[in-house]
Amino acid sequence: MKKIVIIGANSFQNPLILKAKEMGFETHVFAWQDGSVGEQTADFFYPVSIVEREVILEHCREIKPDAITSIGSDLAMLTVNYIAEKLGLPGNSMACTLVSTNKYEMRKAFEKACVPVPxxxxxxxxxxxxxxxxxxxxxxxxxxxxxxxxxxxxxxxxxxxxxxxxxxxxxxxxxxxxxxxYLEGEEYSCECISYKGSHYFLALTKKYTTGHPHFIETGHLEPAGCTLEQMEVIKKEVFRALDALGVENGASHTEFMLDGNNQVRIIEIGARMGGDCIGSDLVPLSTGYDYVRMVIDVACGKKPEFVQAGKKGAACIRFVFTHQDLEHLKYLKKELPEHIHFISEMEPIQEGRVKDSSTRFGYYILTFESLEEAKEYLT
Missing domain, CATH: 3.30.1490.20 (ATP-grasp fold, A domain)
Incomplete structure (x- = not known):
């Protein structure tokens, strides 16, 4: 049986664990032991912090995995690519990893490659x-x-x-x-997969935030509703930025602004799948592409297959900040249950506690047949 090492065990990593098992892999998962769901779903769980690279490397020398990967975490990718390089497994270089996990170094790399930066x-x-x-x-x-x-x-x-x-x-x-x-414009992200230096576009995501001063994400929507002309400009600039960072393999999540003149201004790039269920849920629900499977394939040195395994549509995620958000969810459960794809566990609401994405109280994912219908529930 093929073996795969996965760095991270929380709920955003769990779809990767489940997909790998579905594909016939024996899953070896490393994370700090805190009761996360991946501790139970993994075939083998190792209570080792994801930053303990040398400890994980020693375990991996014994496991002899066919692949190592993670989704949605910059911190995890530092370990993933370090170990991939040491074991000769597919991944991105450590030079790429360092510039794609440090915003200052990233800005310098963009500037050097003439990618417009503030x-x-x-x-x-x-x-x-x-x-x-x-x-x-x-x-x-x-x-x-x-x-x-x-x-x-x-x-x-x-x-x-x-x-x-x-x-x-x-x-x-x-x-x-x-x-x-500060950059002015509408905020989006571009979800891609790369294989041996070639980049493939998957989806555009519209981002919704609390705005000034901390810009915490309140929700995401796919598709983003951009025109074909805008999409071509976006893909060109995003691929240029990926090349500037040296991204060659795996998922990427590029955050950018689009102004009134269709000028793309790259904010930052994560050389990994977008968090907040963007990659694991919204991309497959809106495009039909099995993004998580693609990530595993590339980690195994296999070119991803662009087969629409599911139905295309529209999908959005909303995060719970207040009691009012919970009341809206109750309304949806009663009046529009057919649109509810998933509801996370909810923490007790404490008004004013949310200071960043990690302190939100929960989330739910909705699916629709059309973009217009989905927009109604994010605004």
Whole structure:
């Protein structure tokens, strides 16, 4: 039996574990033991933190896996590609991994490849606002190496600069922040799969957030509703940005702004599947493509198959922030149960507690036959 190592065991990783088992793999899952669902669904679970790369590598030398992968986590990809490189398994280079998991290094790589970027600079707790007087307000301050809307602030004036940098640094693994000029436009993401340096477009996702100041995702929608002309421009710029980072294998999630002149401005790229169930659920539900299977195939050195295994349609995810959100879900369960694809476990609502994506109380996924019908439930 073929063996696959999966880094991470939470609910966003579980579809990967289940798909691998469905494909006939023996699953070996590594994660900090905290009661996550993957601890039970894995064939073999190892209570090892995903950052313990050398410990995991030693286990992998004994397991002798045919592939190693993960979905939806930048932190996990650092371990995935490190071990893949050591064992000679398909993946991305560590150089690619480092620039695709650090927003400052990513901006420098884009700038070097002439991919348009906003004015940016690195900062830490010793950096003063006076050093940024050449920047145009507003600016975005965020950690250099975190995802999930953690530690992000939009600054309209310099008086709150120190507080914003402190928040970002506290949420950063390397204790640094990036300050960049704010981009205007509609926010989207582009979901792709790459194989041996060739990139393949799968879907566009429309993002909904809380807006200023922390921009926490409230929901996502596929398809995004862009025109064919816009899609061609987007694909060209996204593929250029992927090349700039050296992405060669696996899933990618590119966040970007699209302005009124159809100009694409890349925000950041994760060389992994989009979190928030974008890759694991929304892509297959809206396109019919089995994205998770593609990720496993590429991790095994196999070209992904673009077969529509399911029905195309529209899909959206909504996150629960308030009691009002729960009331809306109750309405949907009563009046439109046929559109409910999945409801997560819900934590007790604590008004005002949500500070980033990790502190939302739950979510639910809806499916529809048309984009117009889906939009009605995200706005």
């Amino acid at each position: 004015h940016f600079r690195e900062a830490d707790l010793d950096t003063s606002a006076e050093e940024f007087l050449g920047f145009s307000l507003p600016v975005i301050v965020k950690p250099t190496d975190r995802s999930g809307s953690r530690g992000i602030t939009k600054l309209e004036n310099w008086e709150a600069f120190a507080e914003a940098v402190k928040l970002s640094v506290e949420n950063s693994f390397e204790k640094k922040a990036i300050v960049e000029e």
